[in-house]
Amino acid sequence: MKSFSAWDYVVFAALFVISSGIGVFFAIKERKKATSGEFLVGGRQMSFGPVALSLTASFMSAVTVLGSPAEVYRFGASFIFFFIAYFFVVTFTSELFIPVFYRSGITSTYEYLQLRFNKPVRMAATVIYIVQTILYTGVVVYAPALALNQVTGFDLWGSVFATGIVCTFYCTLGGLKAVVWTDAFQMVVMVAGFLTVLIQGTAQAGGFYNVWERAKNGSRLHIFDFDVDPLRRHTFWTISVGGTFTWLGIYGVNQSTIQRCISCKTEKQAKLALYFNLLGLWIILFCSVFSGLIMYSYFKDCDPWTSGIISAPDQLMPYFVMEIFEMMPGLPGLFVASAFSGTLSTVAASINALATVTFEDFVKSCFPHLSEKMSTWISKGLCLLFGIMCTSMAVLASLMGGVVQAALSIHGMCGGPMLGLFSLGLIFPFVNWKGALGGLITGITLSFWVGIGAFIYPAPDSKTLPLPLSTDQCVQSNMTMTIPPETSNRPVLAETWYSLSYLYFSTMGCLGCIAAGIIISFITGLQNGKDINPLLIRPICNIFCFWSKKCKTLCWCGVQHDSETEQDYLENGSAWKQGAEYALQNGLRQGTLTHDPGFDPKNKSYSNMAPESQKITYL
Structure with missing residues (x-):
């Protein structure tokens, strides 16, 4: 275990100081506009530039900085096919969902469900979103804390709570404007952290040609796998199709995304924010995939995971950074700051979104005549409450395995049925409220059934086994990774249904919700379009x-x-x-x-x- 130098601490601390400072700045600047609308949606006067950077930073979190390179290192560069999923996700969001949400003048995404169906459907969806977001945020708080613990020996849970406190601080003080502008700054830090790794890592590996040849010889570039088997973890179809459904549940109908889009001055600005955000998603995806290939080239003959040097794949990236920047004080601090940038942006956006839906869907429904001053104070109090809850959920994240799979599984199990519910409302005019509620229950049941089953009965090794890793040149290679033998007492469903790729959880939930909603509507009487x-x-x-x-x-x-x-x-x-x-x-x-x-x-x-x-x- 290597430790930070003084310069590393300076760079890392600067991230927290600047992020907090942005919150204080907007708290002072907007003090004369103390309304819930200003606090929650920025007065609907945001421009597309900072919103685009904010969207990219929020969803390309520490899960991406730490988890995605490790996925490429272990399973190959097929992760690059997410660029197809991102394209379809942004296109559908901007052309299908945003026009309806923006023109409706809503603040909470789930207000739409009451306008289209009724209040019980809205309440059910809001509760599911709150649970989903708290669980997901727990994962992204835990991930960078793990990185910091690995590279510096800092107390793991002390790091978790420090992250939560800073996020909650500037989110509660400055509202959505502070979240958006802090995200924009943190996006710059994330890209800078990745670029330093790409440049120095490539140099340490002997140049781009060596990286490419080693990755090719190690089967990391065998990405064109068109096997339609849905049990395979990563293929062209699971990533492009399953990834589209998963990320559309995150982007298309997620309060955190929609809230920032409707904060734009015009619908055109909201669409521009999404399309410019697509460029950001592609840039970060390329950086994470190539970082994984560089990391494989560097550790080609001595894998630190299987040799026992590190205890989990998610520690590969921070260990690699400390290796290549050993003689460059300050740069390890920049990388860890980039990981924490992703977390700060994601957590702050989630806290703000949770406060918004709770205030709009529950507080205003019960107390419709609150004064603006009281509404603003309640909104700030909700930010504080959810900041505490999201930070506390990080404890659960430590039990959920790899951060990428854990995060996308959570989004898939909850986001898929939610995507199906909104699709029923927007695309199928004949669906009634009974079909919507029945479809949501069906989708949630299906996705949680397969998700929880997969957690209890992991997929067979033949479907998830990493590509070959060598420990031939390790100084101490007597500690090797042991793969538990497959037991013969697994239930029949464990070999089929529970072995479904985690990227299809969202697909099952969405399609199940839509199918059930249509059938129930036909049985109970179609909605009158007039x-x-x-x-x-x-x-x-x-x-x-x-x-x-x-x-x-x-x-x-x-x-x-x-x-x-x-x-x-x-x-x-x-x-x-x-x-x-x-x-x-x-x-x-x-x-x-x-x-x-x-x-x-x-x-x-x-x-x-x-x-x-x-x-x-x-x-």
Whole structure:
């Protein structure tokens, strides 16, 4: 075990000081705008640049910095196929989900579910999201703490709590603006940390050609595996298809993502943020994959994991960094700062999102007439509460194995059914609230059944065994990794259902939710399309504008998609938003909603001169 130099501590401490400083800056700067809207969604005045950097930093967390290179080191560079998944995820999010969420004027993503279905569906989805996010955040708090413990010997849990305290501090003080701008700074730190590893690692390995040849000879570049077997851990199909479903559950309908997109000034800015974020995702993906190949080239003849030098694959990257930067004070500190940057951004975004959905979906529903001052204080208190809860959940993360698989499994088991639920609302106008709730329960049951089963009965070694690793040149190679023998008393499902690739957990949950929702809706009576506001529906045929009008009408299932309502919103969106807010605050389900020039947003009332036909109608 090597230790930090004084310069390493300086670089590492600077990350925490600057991050906290940004929170203090926005707390002072925005003190005269003390409203819950400013605190939770930045007054909806953010530009696409910092939002794009924030989105990339939040989801390319320490799980990526530490886990992804270790995955490539052990299983090969097939991880690069995630670039396909990222492309489809960003495209679907920007063209399918964002237009509906942005135009609805919602703050919590789950407000949409009440507008489209009813309040019980909204509450159920909110509870699932809160559980999912707390579990996931526990993993990303634990990961960099493990790295710090490995390279410096610092107390593991002391690091966990220090991380949680700093995140909670600047998130509670500065709100969403502090989260976004701190993320932008931390994204720069992450890229800088990766670049130093790429440059120095390549030099230590003898150049790019040597890295490539060694990776090729070690089978790390055999990435074109088109085996359709869903039990295989990583193939082209599991990564591109399963990865798309997994990350679409994270991006498309996740409060943390949507909250930052709807904080943008315009819908166009929100879409630009997502597409620029795609470039960031590709850059970080390339950096992590090539870091894994460099690490394999460096340890080709002496694998520190199988030789017993380190105790877990997630410690490979920090051990590698301490090896190549042994004579360069400050650079190990930069790498660990980059790992912590990912964690700080992810945790802060999660805390802010959790506070938002709790305030909007529970607090405002119970107390609709809170003053702005009280709303802001409650929002800050919720940030503090969830900061404590997320930090505490890191203890559980230490029992969940590899950080990448653990993190994506959590998102898959919860995010897949949630993706299915929102897809039912947006794409299938005929689905009713009973189908939505039944589909959600079915999807959650399926995904947790396979996820928990896979945790209890890990997949057979033939499906998950790493590529060959050598210890021939190790000074002490008598400590080798032992692979537990496969037992013969495994249940039948353990060889099939429970051995499903973890990237398909989300797919099963999503498709199960959609199928069950459609079937239950047909059994219980289809939703009348005339009762649904067209702005809440976005059938997939909208993307293919060359389809005939008759086909579009059929897909809309009776929803008045060509009515004046849709065009009226685009011209007079503020009245629509105010009417939607009034409906939500008063526990009403929104039906046909048209612009009323006589609607007074301040008093939530109509002028006597407004024609009856123009008023907002509620069901």
